[in-house]
Structure formats: structure tokens, C-alpha cells
Amino acid sequence: GQNIDQPTEMTATEGAIVQINCTYQTSGFNGLFWYQQHAGEAPTFLSYNVLDGLEEKGRFSSFLSRSKGYSYLLLKELQMKDSASYLCVGRGRGSTLGRLYFGRGTQLTVWP
Amino acid sequence: ETGVTQSPTHLIKTRGQQVTLRCSSQSGHNTVSWYQQALGQGPQFIFQYYREEENGRGNFPPRFSGLQFPNYSSELNVNALELDDSALYLCASSSQREPYEQYFGPGTRLTVT
Numbered sequence: 001g002q003n004i005d006q007p008t009e010m011t012a013t014e015g016a017i018v019q020i021n022c023t024y025q026t027s028g029f030n031g032l033f034w035y036q037q038h039a040g041e042a043p044t045f046l047s048y049n050v051l052d053g054l055e056e057k058g059r060f061s062s063f064l065s066r067s068k069g070y071s072y073l074l075l076k077e078l079q080m081k082d083s084a085s086y087l088c089v090g091r092g093r094g095s096t097l098g099r100l101y102f103g104r105g106t107q108l109t110v111w112p
Numbered sequence: 113e114t115g116v117t118q119s120p121t122h123l124i125k126t127r128g129q130q131v132t133l134r135c136s137s138q139s140g141h142n143t144v145s146w147y148q149q150a151l152g153q154g155p156q157f158i159f160q161y162y163r164e165e166e167n168g169r170g171n172f173p174p175r176f177s178g179l180q181f182p183n184y185s186s187e188l189n190v191n192a193l194e195l196d197d198s199a200l201y202l203c204a205s206s207s208q209r210e211p212y213e214q215y216f217g218p219g220t221r222l223t224v225t
Binding site for chain 1: 162204206
């Protein structure tokens with residue numbers, strides 16, 4: 001199966017750090033993406049992990065543990081514009097290599 | 113902006129009608145995927161086209177069909193529209209190279225009444 005679980009909502013204050021967790025069934029995917037989606041807009045690509053460990057990209061970092069079926073997205077120095085839905089996305093393997101499997105998204109609200 | 117375009121932006125149709133949505137892929141991308149996103153949900157995979165052929169399909173009925181053209185643009189057709197087809201339809205383009213990340217267009221908001 002390819003079930004992806006992530007919290008529905010999170011809140012944080014401007015300037016803080018927030019970690020959004022994601023768990024999935026380990027046999028399902030060959031890599032994890034994180035996408036950001038503002039209300040009424042299309043998802044935009046944030047990061048990708050295929051190997052275990054941390055990938056850092058400016059204020060955003062993403063971590064993957066394949067054996068545990070666990071990933072997180074870390075957002076530092078939060079800004080108001082970071083208020084959005086953050087989607088944990090699995091990449092298919094084998095015959096479904098190019099297919100993306102989306103979680104329901106975590107709605108992050110950043111308060112001043 | 114990703115360079116992926118979709119038309120129309122919004123559409124209102126009546127139950128039982130047919131609809132065609134269009135997508136132009138980003139330059140250099142030969143693969144187009146279509147997704148349906150209901151309110152409050154993550155996008156659900158409909159199908160993918162690579163070199164004008166269907167390259168994988170999600171759990172959607174046959175009344176959802178598609179095409180890809182030689183310039184890699186694509187169409188999504190939905191026949192016999194149902195109320196539950198009301199959603200945001202997203203097109204994403206990608207290459208066939210690692211990590212196969214997909215870039216999304218702005219979407220078409222379809223309302224079926």
C-alpha cells in the first residue's frame with residue numbers, strides 16, 4: 001500500500017521553526033517529495049529525498065528514513081508567506097516510477 | 113512560475129455533459145500527468161502520458177480519457193459528468209530523468225451542477 005499520513009493542521013509564529021512529519025508504508029515508494037500549495041494555487045516543488053538523511057535548501061530542510069517509513073520537512077525563520085499546505089508525496093517504484101502519491105497535506109498557519 | 117499552462121481557468125458544466133481540459137508542458141519535458149484535487153484533499157493521480165501513449169493510470173473510470181500530442185501538450189476529456197467530478201484538475205509535466213520531479217500548472221477549476 002501507499003498510505004501517507006501527516007498532521008492535518010499546525011500553527012507557529014513568525015521567526016520560529018516548525019517540523020512537519022510524514023509517515024508512509026515502507027514498501028510503497030522510491031523517494032519522497034515535499035510540495036507547498038497556497039490556497040487556490042498549484043503545488044510547487046520544495047525538496048526531494050531518495051537516500052536516508054537530511055537535504056538542506058535554504059530555510060527548508062527535508063529528512064528521510066526509509067527503514068522507518070518516516071520523513072519530515074523543517075522550516076526555519078518562518079515568514080507569514082509560509083502559511084500554506086505542505087504535501088508529503090511518495091514517488092512510485094518499478095512500473096509506477098513516474099507516479100506521485102500525495103498525502104492530504106498539512107495546513108500550516110504562521111501567526112505574527 | 114513553472115512554464116506549465118492550463119486552459120480554461122474555470123469551467124461550469126451540467127451533469128451528463130462532456131468537458132475537455134488542456135495543458136501545455138514545460139519546455140524540455142516529454143511527460144504529462146493529470147491529477148484531480150477535491151477540496152481539502154491531496155491531488156489524486158488520474159493518468160500519465162509519455163511520448164503520446166498512456167503510461168500508467170490511477171483508479172478512475174474509463175469516462176476519464178486523455179491524449180498527448182507530438183509537441184507534448186495534452187488533453188483530459190471527461191464524459192458523462194457527475195457532480196463528484198467537481199474539483200481542481202491539475203496537469204504536471206516532467207522529464208524521464210531523476211528525480212522525476214513534476215511541475216504543476218495553475219489548474220482548471222471544474223464545477224458540475
